[in-house]
Amino acid sequence: MNFDLDQEHRDLAAAAAEFLATAEAPQAARAALDGDAAIRPGRAELVKSGFAAITIPESAGGGGGSVLHLAVVAEQAGRVLAGPSLTGFARAAVLLDGDPDRLAGLADGSLAVAVADDTGPVLDAIGADTFLALRSGALTCGPGQVTAREPIDATRALGDVTLGDNPPLVRDAAALWQRAERVGRTILAAEGLGTAARLLEIGVEYAKERQAFGRPIGSYQAIKHMLVDVYVAVEQLRSLVWWAAWAADHSPAELPLAAAAAKAAAATTLEQAAETVIQVHGGIGFTWEHDAHLYWRRAKVDRFLLGDDIAAFDEVARLAMEQAS
């Protein structure tokens, strides 16, 4: 057993970080929230970089990489609140696996795909032209009409989608859909990991600088211990994300539990990190001017994407009891 990233993963993460530095986060997230800017790096740039197509086979013009490869990139994307989410690309790559033409379209950007889960607002619907959905057990694919909704987190580009009578692409697609959803949960959790890890850095940095009663506030246990609890949660989340990604690549039997655990831990950890960092900052952390709320917005929205944390914990419990009995 060797449970750690290999050098190739570290190199990939470094390359992704370099590319994403151009995203100018969190300024871009703020501008998008203010309504006068597109989200960054944006779909076109993300496709051009090749990172979005990592899990698409080389035969279809993708990177032919693993879910773990995409997960280490997603962590970097999460750190800078990048959009659109790599979750959609990951899910679409699984769902379109038997359709080389559409897969090639996903890889070269001629198709802007989003995945519609239910009747609620859809992740990255704004800017998408092709929608995958599960209807009566079949996978459908086609256009839809998008109505943008007032955002909490503008980088998630959520909009209501009215689907036309799109033809079924795959009948009996329930299992395929479920696998795609689990891969998607893994990548969403990886983005959450990056956001939470970045939040922790922001909180620790401030706790070292800010003085109260003649000492840095980070020397007080009340502040220190809150930040340590975030650190512990982030490191556990990292382990669960890597495990889920590895399972997606190598161990299908472990994926359901691993993906549900990663999704649940990402939701709770990111929320804990965001609210802790606001608390550590005091009044300034509650202002529009401070960046903390941009990350907090991610936490408040992501927990309700691809099922909420309550559903994920429930799934973990059901699987655990099933496997133990």
Added chain:
Amino acid sequence: MDFDDTPDEAAWRTEVRSFLDHNQDRLSVRTNDRARQALLYDAGFVGVTWPIEAGGRGGTPMQQAIVDQEMSRLGLPGLINLIGIGMCGPTVILHGSDDQKQRYLQRLLRADDLWCQLFSEPSAGSDLAALRTRAVRENGAWRITGQKVWTTLAHLADYGILLARTDPDVPKHRGLTMFVVDMKAPGVTVRPLRQMNGDAHFNEVFFDDVVIPDAERLGEPGDGWTVALTTLMNERLSLGGGGTTIGPKPETVARHLAGHIGALPADRQALARQELGRGYVAALGARYTGYRQLSKLSRGEFPGPEASAGKLSGTRSARDLTDLAVRVLGGDARVAVSRDGTGTWQTMQAVMPGMAIAGGSDQVLRNIIGERVLGLPAEPRADKGVPR
């Protein structure tokens, strides 16, 4: 990244499994702890990572982890001399003389001698360096007076490692020295302490003019704090490191819940699943974080303070899962023994508070991680630089 055994690891697992399967009956007898450990040692499965000259096998941390996993899979009881193997032995290996190594190490691994760790005192727990037990040099030996407390296994132990103050005129961390003490020596009195769960695994130990030869010193006089840090660093690994579980295995709680959940009303079932889900995710997080540490260790990296995170999260999930397991007993949760004659979970519940204290309280571990991993400024220390 790869979770599967390498061919070497797989071969080792087969060897371990075949031995354990073959000797399962003898290894399950809880009445003869020393004999169980000796049987395992003679087969080469105790102290796997210890150097060969120390009586070990010179193996890898992964090989040791595989032994632990296979023992846990069969539900075999743990080793009696865990504190010796995890903490005392490594301290002797690093700081002991050749003569000490020769006399002590192999016997420790075979459980011919049992060992304990004499650190905490009534007025020095989390603030260990404030300890008061005195060691005074006298005719080429040391005379020890003082008291230790919370000493696990002292009532059975043959030897202990003892941290004592040899110089009261320097700041507290600098006046300490580590010794090996013979627990059967004149002047050593051990009084068992009953824990809140009813067991008596830990003790008070009194030293009344106990004489320790200078040859039993571990490290130089005044270097005791540095030596103790070695011990504590190893402790971090044996508690919640390497993917081992603190408290009940989450799988065991899941099986227990599966057997009881049907009797609950629907709203309680949903609630119980939420609690199981939360505890289970935390336990998996701690387990897989332990695997990451194990992988680091396998590459020859020493466990850093970040290893304490595993104890923090493992303790939390163990407490939550145990609480759930008790809760679903229904009316039986109000009494110590259920109608079916078992009291496993009621007993476990009374063990849990100790988990968050033993081996570094949750609060001290948070200080360590905050200061050593996150680089936050240290707590104010009113006694810093003050002689004892």
